[in-house]
Amino acid sequence: MPPRPFGATTLENGSVAFRVWAPFAREIQIKLIGRDLPLQATMSATGERHCFEAIVPNIPAGTRYFYHLNGDRDRPDPYSRFQPEGVHGPSEVVDPNAFAWSDQGWRGIPLxxxxxxxxxxxxxxxxxxxxxxxxxxxxxxxxxxxxxxxxxxxxxxxxxxxxxxxxxxxxxxxxxxxxxxxxxxxxxxxxxxxxxxxxxxxxxxxxxxxxxxxxxxxxxxxxxxxxxxxxxxxxxxxxxxxxxxxxxxxxxxxxxxxxxxxxxxxxxxxxxxxxxxxxxxxxxxxxxxxxxxxxxxxxxxxxxxxxxxxxxxxxxxxxxxxxxxxxxxxxxxxxxxxxxxxxxxxxxxxxxxxxxxxxxxxxxxxxxxxxxxxxxxxxxxxxxxxxxxxxxxxxxxxxxxxxxxxxxxxxxxxxxxxxxxxxxxxxxxxxxxxxxxxxxxxxxxxxxxYQDPILGEAVRKGRWEEAIGFGWKGEVPDPQSEETFQRSKLDLSQRFQEPNSRLFAFYQRLIALRKSAPDLHPTGGTAQIKRHDQEACLTLQRGDKILIVLSFHPKIVSLPISFPGGTWERLLDSQEKQFGGSEERLLPARLEANRTAELRLSPYQAALFRRIE
Structure with missing residues (x-):
């Protein structure tokens, strides 16, 4: 029979099995919190080497406990499922079978x-x-x-x-x-x-x-x-x-x-x-x-x-x-x-x-x-x-x-x-x-x-030293400050403002295309990448039907490009008005194959073309 799991395991009869590996302990007791007379159940060192275990009856979920080590200190369980009072406080018995899951039909998705x-x-x-x-x-x-x-x-x-x-x-x-x-x-x-x-x-x-x-x-x-x-x-x-x-x-x-x-x-x-x-x-x-x-x-x-x-x-x-x-x-x-x-x-x-x-x-x-x-x-x-x-x-x-x-x-x-x-x-x-x-x-x-002031000061000093190492000369946000935390919270309402809503629309479109175009799937075929150093552009052909143009140039450039076999239609352009772009900077809506086209690309423009039969 395999040994019981470590930690506090709830049993069907209302008991709890406690088990801990502690080669550095001479003796361990379970100190239950919240009873008129705290129960002290001495754990026996049996079974696997250096493992202490005990079964204590009538322990409901929610009971808090410490392990009392060597008769002189209370410590949380290394396998604690919950620390309701923080890292120094008692552990709490949790019944993992008490939660009513509704995802029985969930079978995951491919990576x-x-x-x-x-x-x-x-x-x-x-x-x-x-x-x-x-x-x-x-x-x-x-x-x-x-x-x-x-x-x-x-x-x-x-x-x-x-x-x-x-x-x-x-x-x-x-x-x-x-x-x-x-x-x-x-x-x-x-x-x-x-x-x-x-x-x-x-x-x-x-x-x-x-x-x-x-x-x-x-x-x-x-x-x-x-x-x-x-x-x-x-x-x-x-x-x-x-x-x-x-x-x-x-x-x-x-x-x-x-x-x-x-x-x-x-x-x-x-x-x-x-x-x-x-x-x-x-x-x-x-x-x-x-x-x-x-x-x-x-x-x-x-x-x-x-x-x-x-x-x-x-x-x-x-x-x-x-x-x-x-x-x-x-x-x-x-x-x-x-x-x-x-x-x-x-x-x-x-x-x-x-x-x-x-x-x-x-x-x-x-x-x-x-x-x-x-x-x-x-x-x-x-x-x-x-x-x-x-x-x-x-x-x-x-x-x-x-x-x-x-x-x-x-x-x-x-x-x-x-x-x-x-x-x-x-x-x-x-x-x-x-x-x-x-x-x-x-x-x-x-x-x-950190509740420990020494650690709190150490993290302040460490953050300051890192900043100095990067040549930073300004003020360094205090990691221990509540303001630093509050400053870091999102404001999801920004997505409704301009130009944030335009950027959000662009992300929506990119994700929709990725999910709907088979050639954009990671298993959708090879990605042929071509580099255009003079124009600071990359073109990616994904499968047979998708061609992506990415300009990393901070200025307007003309990119000569030949589209293979068939007619290519523009499906996405970062310069579309709905994405906060300028309509006059749009790339052609359609390009014929086997002809070299000069694409006039705006700074940091991105576009996607699809081949049609």
């Missing part, structure tokens, strides 16, 4: 159909809760047309505001967002609307405040250092249970919260030299779970290694993850449109790199990186474009700027449309960052709410 929309639960709405997002699902699905909502990390973090990457209770959805039931209601509503749900999870590190894992066991190792301190212990002494902890967490979101895909944060900071890497083991476990559930489950990595091993099949020596973010695509696009060359942007800014990013995902692929002062990356080994998630903005590339300024405040209106076209018409998987679809101007700044 190739994903049009992702990344959002932060705390700043997407004024309320900053899971439930508040539900009211906007029709906007996302019906009005905009995206197919998958990607939620930034929700594991319990200190205070009420944070990006989510400082979580310390990996199994506990953030209390200020609405806790377990709030997240379940959101996922259930997404599935009812036909939207897949991607959850951002962080396994390369945990936050500091409220992180009591070191008191239970060797969850961390000094063998490797990360930007956040000691690495998570995936291959040192005691790592078997740490690996299990992380894989249990991945499967927990899939099973108990019906999550469709996990975005794995910064896997380059996961250090594991085991015979089987933790990412491969996680992928195998996720695939087995998906087969049991009868629906697909995907793992999407974030990595700056530019190593195809992450997405290469295990038979070819890879980990087999389904896709990865393409930072190189973003860096190429951003550098071309803004002219910025500071920091890692010094490696980018050429049109041939943009071409390569679309075709191969990696630009830094075994070539010298001036930013790193070394050769970086490896070619993508012919991995299909659908293995790469592309974007013009995301939480990192916006929020890691000193002021958190969005692309809408850095480039022209026409260039914003070009960026949208480059992302949504590429053969890759597109991702939008909340608000970009109408040109949101509110910044997305870095914010925290």
């Amino acid at each position: 190739e159909d994903y049009i992702l929309y990344e959002l932060h639960p705390g700043t997407f709405t004024p309320e900053g809760t899971f439930d508040a997002i539900i009211a906007h699902l029709n906007y996302l699905k019906r009005d905009l047309g995206i197919t998958a909502v990607e939620i930034m990390p929700v594991a319990q973090f200190p205070g009420r505001r944070n990006w989510g990457y400082d979580g310390v209770h990996l199994f506990a959805p953030q209390n200020s967002y609405g806790g377990p039931d709030g997240l379940r209601r959101l996922v259930d509503a997404c599935h009812a609307a036909g939207l897949a749900v991607v959850l951002d999870v962080v396994y390369n590190h945990l936050g500091h405040e409220g992180n009591y894992l070191r008191e239970f066991g060797p969850y961390f190792t000094s063998k490797y250092k990360t930007p956040w301190g000691d690495a998570v212990n995936f291959d040192d002494a005691g790592s078997d249970f740490v690996r299990r902890y992380v894989i249990d967490n991945a499967l927990y979101w899939i099973r108990e919260y019906h999550i469709d895909a996990l975005r794995l944060d910064a896997v380059h900071a996961i250090y594991d030299f085991s015979a089987k890497h933790i990412l491969q083991e996680m992928k195998e476990a996720a695939d087995e779970t998906a087969r049991g559930l009868g629906r697909p489950v995907y793992l999407i990595a974030e990595s700056d290694l530019n190593d195809p091993k992450i997405i290469r099949a295990p038979a070819q020596g890879g980990y087999g993850l389904d896709a990865q973010w393409s930072d190189d695509f973003h860096h190429c696009l951003h550098a071309l449109l803004t002219g910025e060359r500071e920091g890692y942007y010094q490696d980018f800014g050429r049109l041939d790199q943009m071409e390569r990013a679309i075709r191969e995902g990696y630009v830094m692929a075994g070539v010298y990186s001036p930013y790193r002062d070394r050769i970086h990356g490896s070619p993508s080994d012919g991995q299909p474009p659908s293995k790469f998630v592309v974007f013009s903005q995301n939480h990192d590339q916006t929020g890691n700027r000193v002021l958190g300024d969005r692309l809408s405040t850095l480039i022209s209106f026409e260039a914003q449309k070009l960026a949208a076209a480059a992302v949504l018409l590429a053969p890759n998987l597109p991702l939008l960052f909340m608000g970009e679809e109408y040109g949101e101007t509110a910044p997305f700044q870095y914010f925290t709410h």
Whole structure:
């Protein structure tokens, strides 16, 4: 008989089975909160090595408890499903079977159909809760047309505001967002609307405040250092249970919260030299779970290694993850449109790199990186474009700027449309960052709410030092300030204003075309890309019937172009009046094949033609 799950498991007879791995503890008791005489049930060290367990009768869901370690301290459960009083408070017993799901018919959608929309639960709405997002699902699905909502990390973090990457209770959805039931209601509503749900999870590190894992066991190792301190212990002494902890967490979101895909944060900071890497083991476990559930489950990595091993099949020596973010695509696009060359942007800014990013995902692929002062990356080994998630903005590339300024405040209106076209018409998987679809101007700044004043001051100092490193001379927003958080909230009503409504209409049209034209689907055939260096233009032929023109030139240019076989009609032009353009700058409505046409392109113009028989 397999051992019981870790954490607090509700049983049919009203009892709760408590189980914890704690090699660093001599003894553990369960301290139940909210009773006239708190029950102290001593747990016995039986079964698997260093595992303490006990079954306590008559424990209703909602009961709060601590583990009392070594007779002198109360600590939350490492597998806590809910921390209603925050990271330092007691854990709460949760019955995962109590929620009435309505998505029994949900079978997911193919990854190739994903049009992702990344959002932060705390700043997407004024309320900053899971439930508040539900009211906007029709906007996302019906009005905009995206197919998958990607939620930034929700594991319990200190205070009420944070990006989510400082979580310390990996199994506990953030209390200020609405806790377990709030997240379940959101996922259930997404599935009812036909939207897949991607959850951002962080396994390369945990936050500091409220992180009591070191008191239970060797969850961390000094063998490797990360930007956040000691690495998570995936291959040192005691790592078997740490690996299990992380894989249990991945499967927990899939099973108990019906999550469709996990975005794995910064896997380059996961250090594991085991015979089987933790990412491969996680992928195998996720695939087995998906087969049991009868629906697909995907793992999407974030990595700056530019190593195809992450997405290469295990038979070819890879980990087999389904896709990865393409930072190189973003860096190429951003550098071309803004002219910025500071920091890692010094490696980018050429049109041939943009071409390569679309075709191969990696630009830094075994070539010298001036930013790193070394050769970086490896070619993508012919991995299909659908293995790469592309974007013009995301939480990192916006929020890691000193002021958190969005692309809408850095480039022209026409260039914003070009960026949208480059992302949504590429053969890759597109991702939008909340608000970009109408040109949101509110910044997305870095914010925290540490209760520990020492940590709060440390994050202020760290943010200031980062700004100095980038040559910043102005004021740095205080990450601990409530104002920094409030300043970062969206104003979704902007989409009804001019010129935001025109930009929103352009996004709508791009997404509609992507979904309706088979040749624009990631599986719709090869993408033949041609570069026109003198005119700073790219043309993409998608399949047999779609040709896309993208001008990265800041001035008017004439582009000689020959259209193959048949007659081509214009389906989309960023200069259409409905998209805030100028009608006199429209490209021809129809072009004959086998003739060289001179297309007079306005700055940053984007257009799409379809071949008709």
